[in-house]
Amino acid sequence: MSDQWWFCLKHMRVEGEKGCPNKDRLGPYESEEAAEHALQTASERNEAWRKQDKEWEED
DSSP, rough: OOEEEETTTTEEEEESSSSSSGGGEEESSHHHHHHHHHHHHHHHHHHHHHHHHHHHHHH
């Protein structure tokens, strides 16, 4: 089994190395558990980026 995991956006599930094309998934992640939280991780990163961008614009 692969040491890397992806979250498939097409099927909304975690996949190993042999899965859907990379254009349809997020990753790779170091663990299956991390891949399970891919959407939450992406959302948190997007929010942090928005805050940073807003702070930069205010300067």
